[in-house]
Amino acid sequence: MKSTSKEVNAFFLSTKKAIYVVVLGLSFSANAQSPKTVLVEHFTNTWCSICASKNPAMYQTLSNYPQVLHIAFHPSSPYPGCVFNVQNMAENDARANYYNAYGGTPKIVLNGKLLSSNTPLINNTTIDTALNKNSPVEISATELLIGLDSMKARVVVRTTGITNITNVRLFAGVAENPVNYTSPNGEQIHHDVFRKALTAAVGNQIVLPQLNDSLVFEFTYFINPIWNVNAIYTMAYVQIEASKEVLNAVKSIRVLANSLNENNENDFAIHFNSITNQLVVASYNFKSNTHYSILNIKGQVIAAGDASTSEITVNNLPKGVLYFRIGRKVMKFVNL
Secondary structure (H helix, E strand, C coil), rough: CCCCCCCCCCCCCCEEEEECCCCCCECCCCCCEEEECCCCEEEECCHHHHHHHHHHHHHHHEEEEEEECCEEECCCCCCCCCCCHCCCCCHHHHHHHHCCCCCCEEEEEECCCECCCCCCCCHHHHHCCCCCCCEEEEEEEEEEEEEECCEEEEEEEEECCCCCCCCCEEEEEEECCCCECCCCCCEECCCEEEEEEEECCCCEEECCCCCCCEEEEEEEEEEECHHHHHCEEEEEEEECCCCCCCEEEEEECCCCCHHHHCCCCCCCEEEEEEEEEEEEEEEECCCCCCEEECCCCCCCCEEEEECCCCCCCCCCCCCEEEEECCEEEEEEEEEC
């Protein structure tokens, strides 16, 4: 299958009602806000010596927060020779200009807010302050490899809490992690390198759906031969139009083609019971021998089993943001 590298081949949206049922006396709230994922947008340059001196400490800090998402853009200023910028100058520069961050590197944008240029670039206190927040918006993303040269990404935006926010922007883009390259500034490993936008570089304007409704977006793109197909993924996030505040963000999970028809994706919902530390699965019509998997934020399967079990104990799983998957439907929850 061939598709262009600059245009999204498939892009559509539709609204769908989410299914909520009562299980063992537990009801799903009509205003159950979702955990908010912290997003770090990093503007750097492979010719920038200051970047080389500050980036390692930032990566070390972020390594202590695996639940925090990171994406690195490479604008052409102050060094237009940066290889990652040359490969996609227009979109890297547009993303920097969106935050008025063009003109110097390194710079950090946390959840849509441009931070002051400090040493270190970001610290534990700043991240800790941003953690453990809720959002009225939930976002999930999956991707499917098509043949050898194309990828199909699917992003679902769902309103889970009552809000007066309507006009937002959805950004979706391809990133690669890691990229091994000895750059002019001496850096050898480059993390979460932005490769191309699937929406506009500044995001597409969308209107949030009604409470408990969803918008579905699908994108098909050509895999550039210089990318490592096993290291690319889709990053997606929703931002308030006026303030640029990021409402929620997600890193995609790769799915298998034979899992797509396992279940209708509207057939189940989940609820985390913090009292019993169990994940409650609600479904109308699971097929026999339907399997679930639980993944960490890196997309690694850390648990699996029979989905007909209505309560899944998660005491032995890592704390923090995890993902529950049946077929191609993925739902995020926080293991407390």
